[in-house]
Amino acid sequence: MSNNRVTRRQFLTYTITGVGGFMAAGMLMPMVRFAIDPVLQTKAEGNLVLTSQKIADITDVPVKVDFTFEQTDGWYKSDVTEAAWVYHDGNEIVALSPVCKHLGCTVNWEGDPAHANQFFCACHAGRYEKNGKNVKGTPPLGPLDQYEVAEKDGYLMLGKKIANTFS
Amino acid sequence: MLNKIYDWVDERLDITPIWRDIADHEVPEHVNPAHHFSAFVYCFGGLTFFITVIQILSGMFLTMYYVPDVENAWKSVYYLQNEVAFGEIVRGMHHWGASLVIVMMFLHTLRVFFTGSYKKPRELNWLVGVGIFAIMLGLGFTGYLLPWDMKALFATKVGIEIAASMPFIGGMIKTLLAGDATILGAQTLTRFFAIHVFFLPAALFALLAAHFIMIRRQGISGPL
Numbered sequence: 122m123s124n125n126r127v128t129r130r131q132f133l134t135y136t137i138t139g140v141g142g143f144m145a146a147g148m149l150m151p152m153v154r155f156a157i158d159p160v161l162q163t164k165a166e167g168n169l170v171l172t173s174q175k176i177a178d179i180t181d182v183p184v185k186v187d188f189t190f191e192q193t194d195g196w197y198k199s200d201v202t203e204a205a206w207v208y209h210d211g212n213e214i215v216a217l218s219p220v221c222k223h224l225g226c227t228v229n230w231e232g233d234p235a236h237a238n239q240f241f242c243a244c245h246a247g248r249y250e251k252n253g254k255n256v257k258g259t260p261p262l263g264p265l266d267q268y269e270v271a272e273k274d275g276y277l278m279l280g281k282k283i284a285n286t287f288s
Numbered sequence: 289m290l291n292k293i294y295d296w297v298d299e300r301l302d303i304t305p306i307w308r309d310i311a312d313h314e315v316p317e318h319v320n321p322a323h324h325f326s327a328f329v330y331c332f333g334g335l336t337f338f339i340t341v342i343q344i345l346s347g348m349f350l351t352m353y354y355v356p357d358v359e360n361a362w363k364s365v366y367y368l369q370n371e372v373a374f375g376e377i378v379r380g381m382h383h384w385g386a387s388l389v390i391v392m393m394f395l396h397t398l399r400v401f402f403t404g405s406y407k408k409p410r411e412l413n414w415l416v417g418v419g420i421f422a423i424m425l426g427l428g429f430t431g432y433l434l435p436w437d438m439k440a441l442f443a444t445k446v447g448i449e450i451a452a453s454m455p456f457i458g459g460m461i462k463t464l465l466a467g468d469a470t471i472l473g474a475q476t477l478t479r480f481f482a483i484h485v486f487f488l489p490a491a492l493f494a495l496l497a498a499h500f501i502m503i504r505r506q507g508i509s510g511p512l
């Protein structure tokens with residue numbers, strides 16, 4: 122130790138700051154953890170949801186299929202309806218999310234008469250090819266998400282949202 | 289590092305006198321527990337303030353999850369207590385603090401009373417203190433309804449009926465508090481919430497400011 126003696130005043134300053142800091146931390150830590158909980162909560166999701174779309178009726182033209190599931194939002198449970206654009210691609214069924222990858226508006230199949238065979242987002246004129254690939258030069262920066270699909274008794278089931286598998 | 293930042297700001301804004309004004313003051317021997325242990329009774333005011341700060345902080349955090357709606361209030365409290373990390377602790381701070389703050393305030397009032405500190409020139413601060421006392425009771429009363437469970441509901445029913453028993457204006461006070469002449473329900477809950485988190489805290493801040501400014505002006509009262 123050097124011979125810099127700690128003065129009475131310094132000692133008091135350190136102890137008071139230390140004890141005060143400890144108390145403040147003890148108070149604030151639970152509250153801050155409480156507040157940031159939504160960021161740290163892990164949610165299990167991705168149960169397959171049955172739709173009313175007959176597999177046999179799906180063609181190679183995308184149709185909008187609504188599906189409803191129970192959503193738990195904190196203390197609030199409700200039935201939420203979302204949609205997917207569904208079509209046949211060879212033997213495969215493709216279900217695309219209608220959520221635009223620009224800023225989240227909803228895209229429509231051939232929503233713009235000037236662009237046949239494309240998805241169109243009315244918000245900022247974003248466009249996508251049939252497989253969800255974004256058209257270069259329009260606002261979206263990535264392809265539309267896809268849903269996992271399954272079949273049950275001839276009807277379509279939709280599962281988790283996954284990244285587009287065509288690009 | 290911190291010293292350097294402080295000096296940099298101080299050089300430009302001369303902030304030292306500002307905090308010195310607040311922090312530097314005489315602590316007379318008769319209020320210093322290090323000299324006379326019994327002087328701890330002079331800490332009750334500060335402890336009341338400390339718990340009030342906890343109430344305000346924990347209350348602000350509770351409102352991140354709480355909803356003042358008859359359908360969801362109870363569910364949101366259940367959720368924040370059981371599903372959110374540290375929810376039990378944050379709600380516990382507010383729940384137990386609400387009682388403790390009143391205990392502390394009462395002890396502080398007793399100290400002021402038995403040391404005769406309310407006498408000239410401090411009469412006005414006693415009056416402000418009575419105002420703070422009333423606001424604290426109001427916060428306790430309005431907060432108690434918010435979890436919207438059976439205990440909350442019936443306690444508030446009784447409280448409102450007590451107010452309603454006042455001669456002549458009782459009926460009006462009841463309607464004013466409950467938001468409806470007969471129902472204790474949706475409108476009561478939103479009113480109590482608004483009063484609990486906006487109106488009473490605002491009034492409390494104003495009175496606390498007056499309380500503390502007067503204390504600094506007049507200093508602490510002399511020894512017995």
Ligand code: HEM
Pocket residue numbers: 340343344345346347348350351354365379382383385386387389424427428429430431432433434435484485489
């Ligand atoms: C300063 C004195 C205060 C007192 C004495 C007080 C008192 C109370 C009481 C008795 C309850 C019922 C709690 C329970 O039984 O669990 C409550 C609930 C509540 N208070 Fe306060 N409160 C104060 C300040 C505040 C402030 C400043 C806010 C917000 C800005 C606030 C927000 C809430 C909320 C959201 C609830 C409902 C959540 C729950 O019941 O746990 N409180 N308060």
Ligand code: FES
Pocket residue numbers: 221222223224225226227242243244245246247260261
């Ligand atoms: S949100 Fe779809 S183009 Fe902007």
